[in-house]
Amino acid sequence: MTEAPAAPTVPDVAPYDALLLVSFGGPEGPDDVVPFLENVTRGRGIPRERLEEVGEHYYLFGGKSPINDQNRAFLDALRADLAEHGIDLPVYWGNRNWDPYLTDTLQQMAADGVQRAACFVTSAYSSWSSCRQYRENLYDAVTSVPDGTPAPRLDKLRHYFNHPGFVAPVVDGVLAALAGLPEGSRIVFVTHSIPDAMADSSGPPEAGGSAYVRQHLDVAQVVADAVAEQTGTRHEHDLVYCSRSGPPQVPWLEPDVNDHLEALAAQGVPGVAVVPVGFVSDHMEVIYDLDTEARETAERLGLPFARAATPGTDPRFVAVVRDLLVERAAVERGVEVTRAFEGEHGVCWDRCPVGCCPNPRAERPALTGVGDETPR
Numbered sequence: 001m002t003e004a005p006a007a008p009t010v011p012d013v014a015p016y017d018a019l020l021l022v023s024f025g026g027p028e029g030p031d032d033v034v035p036f037l038e039n040v041t042r043g044r045g046i047p048r049e050r051l052e053e054v055g056e057h058y059y060l061f062g063g064k065s066p067i068n069d070q071n072r073a074f075l076d077a078l079r080a081d082l083a084e085h086g087i088d089l090p091v092y093w094g095n096r097n098w099d100p101y102l103t104d105t106l107q108q109m110a111a112d113g114v115q116r117a118a119c120f121v122t123s124a125y126s127s128w129s130s131c132r133q134y135r136e137n138l139y140d141a142v143t144s145v146p147d148g149t150p151a152p153r154l155d156k157l158r159h160y161f162n163h164p165g166f167v168a169p170v171v172d173g174v175l176a177a178l179a180g181l182p183e184g185s186r187i188v189f190v191t192h193s194i195p196d197a198m199a200d201s202s203g204p205p206e207a208g209g210s211a212y213v214r215q216h217l218d219v220a221q222v223v224a225d226a227v228a229e230q231t232g233t234r235h236e237h238d239l240v241y242c243s244r245s246g247p248p249q250v251p252w253l254e255p256d257v258n259d260h261l262e263a264l265a266a267q268g269v270p271g272v273a274v275v276p277v278g279f280v281s282d283h284m285e286v287i288y289d290l291d292t293e294a295r296e297t298a299e300r301l302g303l304p305f306a307r308a309a310t311p312g313t314d315p316r317f318v319a320v321v322r323d324l325l326v327e328r329a330a331v332e333r334g335v336e337v338t339r340a341f342e343g344e345h346g347v348c349w350d351r352c353p354v355g356c357c358p359n360p361r362a363e364r365p366a367l368t369g370v371g372d373e374t375p376r
Contacts, residue, residue, distance in 0.1 A: 007018075010086035011326040012100040014333065018090050018109060018117040018152065019325060021075060021103065023133055025095030026065025028286065032098070033058045039097040048099075050245055057288040070312065071122070075283070077313045078321055085322060090119070094141065096134065102141035106152065110145045114152040114193035118328055120369070126160040126211040126348070127194055131159070132357035135366035142367065143375040151375070155332070156368035157324040161219050162341045165320035170219075170277060171226045173308035176226070177273035178235070181304050186236050187227070187237040187269030188257065189220040190294075191278025192285060198360055204353040211357075212280035213239070213253070213370050218345040219277060228296040235273075237243055242289040255259040257290070258297045261305075276294055281312045294327075305343045 010264050013239070027036040033055050041051060048070060079091055090112070096103030102372060109117065112251060117190060119138065123130040138154055145151040160166050178333025194212065228234045240260045241253045257274070264272060277287045290307050298305035311317035323340060330337045331350060339347045349356075352369035366372055 002251065008086065010159070010331075010332060011322070012333075013087055013089055013118075013325055013329045016024065016089065016118045016155075016329055018112075018114040018327065019078075020105070020117045020119045020154070021071065021078070021093045021122070022094070022119050022138070023071050023095050023102075023122040024067060024283075026067040027058060027065055027098065028068060028157050029073075030059060030063030033063050035100050039151055046245055047247060054245065059286060061284075061287065061294070063144060065284050066192070066287060067281070067283050068095075070283075073313050074122075074281070076316070077318045081315070081318050081322055087322065087325075089325075090114070096119040102137050103144040106141040106148075107145055109152050110149045115157070118151040118325050119154050119156045120324065121156060124159055124166065125191075125278065126159060126214050126357055128198050129194055130192075130212070130358045131352065132359060132366060135352065135368050135372075136359070136364045137205055137369040138145050138150060139365045139372075139375060141290050153374065154327060154367050155350075156326055156352075157321075159215070160324060162222065162343045162345055163320050163323070164281075164340050164342055165316040165323065166224070167219065168306070168316050169311040169314040169343050170223050170275065171230070173310070174223060174227050174275055175230060175271055177306035178231070180306050181271035181273060183233075183270065184235075184238070185273055185304065186222060186238065186269045187220075187273050187275060187277045188260065188264075189216065189218050189223075189237060189239045189277045190242050190257050190290060191239070191245045191276075193253045193256070195246055195360065196253060197290070199253055201360075202357050204349070205355040208352070214343055216277065219345040220275075222343040223275070223301030225275070238336075240300070241286045242294070250369050257294050261294060261297050261301060265298075265301040266305045271306070273306050273308055274299065275308040276310055279310050280317070281310050286310060301330055 027033045037051050042130050050294050092105050094102035142151045199212045201209050220239055224237045240255050240257045240258045244252045279286050327337050354370050
């Protein structure tokens with residue numbers, strides 16, 4: 001008599017009764033562009049002319065950012081992945097800068113009776129703008145829940161820039177880009193520029209700061225090594241930046257991707273595979289700064305150019321959320337876990353240490369860090 005196969009074990013996600021996707025947000029039409037940019041830049045002293053310049057980028061694409069549609073597709077894929085693995089958990093979505101706003105989402109979660117939610121942020125690295133600011137926004141959203149209604153407790157899932165499920169799609173994107181380029185082409189990793197001071201203070205103080213750049217350099221090396229292993233060819237690579245938006249007198253991370261393409265062309269580099277490693281999907285910074293502006297620069301220089309795909313809704317990247325959710329749930333239950341990562345940086349912290357990625361303007365309360373208290 002043949003025994004029936006054992007039923008697959010359903011991952012335990014207790015103590016969580018919900019999952020929250022936290023993202024940046026973006027305009028959905030021309031009338032949204034200016035209000036959205038005002039939301040993004042409020043209090044930063046960004047020159048008006050820079051806002052108008054960035055606004056024109058959106059108008060080239062009908063006044064619509066791709067990010068909200070990408071999040072909708074990611075949510076569909078995520079819910080399907082959770083269901084396939086037997087995880088029955090409601091998934092919510094809230095943005096920092098556009099509808100659905102985090103404040104509205106937290107109020108809905110509270111009304112639905114959510115008690116504790118894990119938060120997956122569509123930003124993979126450490127800095128004030130890519131981590132701490134989201135934590136501040138989570139604090140603000142929880143305080144918006146009406147008195148008398150218990151607000152959910154929130155836990156932010158760890159940084160995942162070096163998780164194999166993020167790295168593997170990036171590697172595949174680089175391989176596909178290189179396949180159409182001349183032999184000896186360069187790999188140019190690109191991420192969002194931030195002020196030098198913000199970059200210097202990113203990460204835990206006891207680790208010496210500069211986590212934003214170190215994390216990008218680490219994953220770039222991991223990807224370059226994987227490409228070399230799979231192709232048998234070692235391609236030189238660089239880390240460069242895009243989307244600078246601050247006052248000209250404030251130093252930001254350099255070189256800019258366009259300046260770097262000029263330098264590579266002058267050196268006689270035969271081609272470039274541009275890799276938006278700082279972005280999880282095709283944000284405006286990707287479709288304008290790289291697909292439009294950088295591509296035009298390369299064409300003007302006669303430099304063969306290919307842009308690698310972002311992880312987007314690749315099933316391996318979607319599964320990262322489930323893996324981090326199950327991992328963190330086990331940690332919160334006091335169960336020892338094996339954490340997935342690649343490279344030399346190692347696994348990032350579950351709770352941001354005190355002083356991690358400080359607000360460059362003024363100290364503000366935040367959630368999900370060591371010593372953070374609930375707003376009420």
